[in-house]
Amino acid sequence: MKTAEAPQDTGGSSEHQRLWSVDEHLADVLAAVRPLEPIELQLLDAQGCLLVEDVTVPVALPPFDNSSMDGYAVRTADVQGAREEFPAVLTVVGDVAAGSGELPTVGPGQAARIMTGAPLPPGAEAVVPVEWTDGGTGGGAAAGMAPASAAPEGAGGEVRVYRPAQSRAHVRARGSDVQAGDLALAAGTVLGPSQIALLAAIGRATVRVRPRPRVVVLSTGSELVQPGEPLVAGAIYDSNSFALAAAARDAGAIAYRVGAVADDAETLKAAIEDQLVRADLLVTTGGVSVGAYDVVKEALSSIGTGPDEPDAGRMDFRKLAMQPGKPQGFGTIGPDHTPLLALPGNPVSSYVSFELFVRPAIRALMGLPDVSRPSVRAALKTDEALGSPAGRRQFLRGAYDADSGTVSPVGGSGSHLIAALAHADALVVVPEDVTSVEPGTELDVIPLG
Template sequence: MTDELVSVEDHRERILSAIEPLPAFDQPLMEAFGLAAAEDVHASVDLPGFDNSAMDGYAVAHADVASAGDESPVHLPVVGEIGAGQQSLLAMSPGTAVKIMTGAPVPAGADSVVPYEWTDRGVANVVISRAPELGQHIRPRGQDVGEGDLLVHTGTVLGARQIGLLAAVGRSSVRSRPRPRVVVISTGSELREPGSSLGRDSIYDGNSFLLAAAARQAGAIAYRVGIVPDDPRAFLNALNDQLVRADLVVTSGGVSMGDYDVVKEALSPLGTVWFGGVAMQPGKPQGFGTIGEDAVPIVTLPGNPVSSYISFEQFVLPALRRLMGRTPYIRPEVDALLTQGLRSPEGRRQFARGRLTVVDGRLAVTPVGAQGSHLIGDLAESDALVVVPESVTWVEAGETVTVLPLDEEF
């Protein structure tokens, strides 16, 4: 582990430059939900695919009903009926009407639809007391989407609206990159599973749940591995067992300078994992490299829960988004008014927990609690990180600061 601190950007770039997006393949539409399209998708059909009625009513020739009014209604014979998906009448003659349902194809010879509300709803004959405009209540073929139109471009995240559109033009699958499989391992002989009994020197393992949930929220498939004690052999055995199902491994704990920092002790001899300090608070001790025959990327995070989470945000989240082919890799920054003074260590970029509000119509942020790296209760109450540059040691209340909102999709 080197003594010189590297910047947040340099460590993030170290990770991103070593990771390639996962190979794309055709996936069923519902499996592709939330993923990034890896192809441009063009419409192979028109939407609508035919002229159809926008109302329940009567298909007519506009010239036959143009004079209709309350004082001078028009009487037309009804020569047929067309329901959606039940076309039995392809054409109609001038001087007639055809009962038509919403979504049903408009027969040749008709150029307007009279809604039921403007008629007496006659069966054999209909009395029309109001005239539509020419073409009114008809949805023309291709009005929404034309054959050949670009519907989805490469990189578009496929949400509900995009999935619905692709299905509407007949696509049953779309080429996209799969969800990364992330293995999350917590290390520490003091850790216990939630729900078990605690000794005086033990704590519950919150980190693996925190990181696995964050990975899942990012769109990945998360595998939370049971607690691994501070034993290098046990750690390596657990790690090797998991590599077969991992596109990325994330560990928490065991990367600092202590006598029982098992991750660093186990992985340093391999020569493929870098360990060092990053100029940030919290989250100084970090590590990254590759392991196994398939060179699976591994990001090793510090063990304090706040350090672990903020490190995930800065380094693991960008890696996951790169694997999925999603950009941008990091959360967009916004400016906010700081409501309380905030101290920061010189030479470190601080990521302070904060809560966003609106003050006098302007976005504001209030620091939450103390800034200790073990205070997960304060972390849970936060919805933003206040970013204080390395050269700044004090920010006055009322100053504008850079903020990373944590709960906004991007």
């Protein structure tokens, strides 16, 4: 692995002309992002959100002793010594279905037909599964269990039990899951399906969380055509806004995709201002380089500098020591100082930039502790050495094999190679001081899963 000395900064003395590192730019973004204020949400709306309160159990779970099997509720003394040759013969005094209110009392020599989840009736000490019995005779049941709707007609008849049962066999004890007053979930928990199940089980209909941020994605470029429409000469389909909106959803946000905006600074500025009402974070793609039609810089670089816009925010456009994704813009806009990240327009550049900067910003808005994807070490699996520009942190697309601990490059380094990006599941990180990477070299890899 060949290394090179870091180049000296010759871009001028002003802050926006210097070359920023990836880490500096990310730190600058995160310093300006504050977690969203907590709100009360319905359970399903809170999925993926960060809990901001301790939740205690109001009632024991389960709230009563109940059966874990379809069978018969019995007294253990009545089935002691029961076997195939000499079954215990018990009188069936009734049915107990899940949700039953009034329960029959099980006395000596008696049993109650019981369904899974039904409360254990008074006098019963255990449940024998229906498979240990002849299924019962009379009272609405013959060779199987009576349906719940037949519970009132369940009394009468007999059941033969062929195996003994220990006390509390097949009984779920009251509070065996959680006791009243226990801590169900601690503040800081991210709510997934199992946590939402617990909240519902203890009777919570709503919960206080930091909400999912609303992210608005805009593409810029007069050459962009929406998928499904015919292409004209010189036009391309807009893929960036779809990719970034999908990536925002994957990061946990509520994403709004705005159709491509033409290369006109006033039109773009008006479009962005229109979206402020529903945005916690704005993301643009395209128009941040040095071309004549880089309208994002033109539209937003003067935000907050006019005498009539004292609180409108500030945008900064800079160059980063990375490949792809060198040109970047970041700042705040509007009266609420909504964060705006302006990403380059090449598809791979915009996607890599999203992973490195926008995804962490989204997760910071959600109040999550781990904002960036974790990285792993993997050996480069390739037939020949790979080159990397001196002084730039390069992010190659790769296919990561966790079993072998290797990563294989996918496609080239071009920032327009969408097909290669679609077949990659990781970013391979080549440090700034490395210019050549030999096969087998261990590098940091960021899985994108």
